[in-house]
Amino acid sequence: MTAQPTSPTSPLERAADSFAAELSQWRADRGMTKKQLAARMGFDPSYVSHVEGRRHRPTEDFARRAEAVLEAGGRIWQRFQEYDELRHVRSVGLTHRDPPVPEQWLPPGTGLVVEQEIAELVYSGGEYRCLIRRALYNAGTEPVTRYMVKVAVDRFPTDPERSNRHHRDNPLSFDELRLTAFWGAPYAREPMRWRKKRDRDADKEMWLLFENDHGRFPLYPGQRTTIEYAYSVPEEKWGQWFQRAVRLPTRQLTVRLDFPAGLDPTVWGEETSLSAEEAPLRTPFTRNEENGRAVFEWSTDDPPLNARYKLSWRFRGTVTSSAETGSRAGDRMRAAGIVQRGAPQLTEPARQLVLPEQATDARDVVAQLHRALDRVGTLHDFRKGIGLAAPQIGLPWAVAVVRPPDAEEPLVLLNPLVVAESPETDIQYEGCLSFFDHRGAVRRPLRLQVEHERWDGSRTVTTFDRATARLVAHEIDHLDGRLYLDRMPPDARLLTMDEYQGGGLPWHY
The missing domain is CATH 2.60.40 (Immunoglobulin-like)
Incomplete structure (x- = not known):
């Protein structure tokens, strides 16, 4: 709870207190939180909180927007005018309200x-x-x-x-x-x-x-x-x-x-x-x-x-020290810069890159994904391979990097789209860097055909099998705003790391 100032000692302080009280009362009457009011007004939530807490002075623009959003019948605007009049009298010794910014703010030549x-x-x-x-x-x-x-x-x-x-x-x-x-x-x-x-x-x-x-x-x-x-x-x-x-x-x-x-x-x-x-x-x-x-x-x-x-x-803390970042694997992934489950970035579809116009942006995203994979690679032995999608490091683009097990080169997927799946499927346990403390059994096709773009904007189709197909499908799900949980039956149970017995082992086919 924010402490409120007590017993304003000057007319200006009392006027500021009256404005804040009027604003708070109308916001409560309209059933709006500070965050909701700030969004409607186009202000930062902390600024609304600071004005109500008497820590920041209201501006004319703030008062006008608050009056318009809360439809206060002119009461908020009236409180601001009372405060503004006293502020100008104290600041510049004038009784009129021009200029709208006090003169002490305007050094010579100020624009x-x-x-x-x-x-x-x-x-x-x-x-x-x-x-x-x-x-x-x-x-x-x-x-x-x-x-x-x-x-x-x-x-x-x-x-x-x-x-x-x-x-x-x-x-x-x-x-x-x-x-x-x-x-x-x-x-x-x-x-x-x-x-x-x-x-x-x-x-x-x-x-x-x-x-x-x-x-x-x-x-x-x-x-x-x-x-x-x-x-x-x-x-x-x-x-x-x-x-x-x-x-x-x-x-x-x-x-x-x-x-x-x-x-x-x-x-x-x-x-x-x-x-x-x-x-x-x-x-x-x-x-x-x-x-x-x-x-x-x-x-x-x-x-x-x-x-x-x-x-x-x-x-x-460091990304390599569990003693400093917490014993849970998820804590170490978070410390390595991986967005964790519950964040809105993981539920929003990624944005398509326009190539080749955005090739520089795409290369930058890929470089960031590789750096993040290098960091998390020091935290766990990824015998099954590893992949990472741009939303998992807070970037909104449809880009993913996959490092299959025993592959010489990583896969870079730009604007990927699954165009065909084999009818043959299997169930394997998967992990996710965005909630690494658990594993879940997920059914996926054994073969995928994926259409994706090259740096020059041309499109190609690549076929992936078994473990690589599973890794690729997992990352494309991330780009669609989905987690592997969305593919599990509603009554399926996640295993904790202590319960899971397949850590450090490749998938079996």
């Missing part, structure tokens, strides 16, 4: 203001995926047609010479970033084009353009919008640190770090500014665990311009 930034970094499957969401307000006098973003990596931040050599030999590329960008609310967002600005071994700069195939959409003075962009960096090129720099007037900043809980992560942070040396963050992280993930969150209001917040971490 854009960041009303809220949420930066999320997720480690999974041997790579880091960064998602940045910014609510922007144009407080200037000219329309904004582009927005500059920067990606910088430093593999060994405490050893600059080593890091420079590493990135010179392994430069970061635009292709592996897999940059995506959108503008607008989540329920009605539009893609943004982007253009290269600077290309160096360890950093990239890009212009996000307020345009797409449907036209241009400048952000005019007095208007607001939300932009969202995401990019990926392999772990070999990303040191264990993440920095946010305040380059624009910013009202509120939230940072989240999302790691496998089995790696036993510990996180700390430091801040610097033009007027202060490096010092610990003034407030601690919060930590929550769910579905095998450890999520660390930190927020600050009104960060000063040019402030830098550097977050660092280390993994006290």
Whole structure:
């Protein structure tokens, strides 16, 4: 339960308290959770929670959307107007409500203001995926047609010479970033084009353009919008640190770090500014665990311009030590970056790649699958062979890699489709990296014909027999959003690892 502030001591604090109470009451009356309200409003759930908990200040955009979604008859909007009036009187000594952003936020020449930034970094499957969401307000006098973003990596931040050599030999590329960008609310967002600005071994700069195939959409003075962009960096090129720099007037900043809980992560942070040396963050992280993930969150209001917040971490667990990651096999697979049963990625059909246009993306996915297979290969003796589908490492693409027993080369399946099955079947016990603590008896055909694509987009049909057919069928099920449990009779029983007697042995034919 969130502790509520007691006895507001100023009119402004009492007004903020009244707004939060009004919002909470109407949300409860409408029978909505904070998460549901946030989704309808197009905000992050933590922001709604922080506003109701009086930890973040409401913005005009937030109040308008809350009023519209909750249909509060103007009561929420009225509470915000009371709060906003007092805020402006205290901030700039004025009784009117122009400009909509307090003047202390507007250094000379200011155009854009960041009303809220949420930066999320997720480690999974041997790579880091960064998602940045910014609510922007144009407080200037000219329309904004582009927005500059920067990606910088430093593999060994405490050893600059080593890091420079590493990135010179392994430069970061635009292709592996897999940059995506959108503008607008989540329920009605539009893609943004982007253009290269600077290309160096360890950093990239890009212009996000307020345009797409449907036209241009400048952000005019007095208007607001939300932009969202995401990019990926392999772990070999990303040191264990993440920095946010305040380059624009910013009202509120939230940072989240999302790691496998089995790696036993510990996180700390430091801040610097033009007027202060490096010092610990003034407030601690919060930590929550769910579905095998450890999520660390930190927020600050009104960060000063040019402030830098550097977050660092280390993994006290390792994927090869059962003592540190837990004795259960599933815990070790989770720590190795394998998405576990119950996660939505395992129940959603994978997306088809468009080849050869997305050949670079496809090769990157295959490389990540191989790295993940190498990691889990240190945890178990896979005498039956092993396979892995992209959704199992959190990637949505229809790609799988299979390493059959005694095969010289792995199988790479791009957009595979089963086109024929033999009538002859057998039942064998299968395991799955996404719930490795159990085994289940599954009936499958002894022969499969699978149509799949080559890198150049041409399609071919390959026939697989017996053990390889079973491995391939298992991975194609993953790409269809199915687990082998879906092929077992409803009354069939899973065996625990202690009960299963076939560990470390090939299938018998």
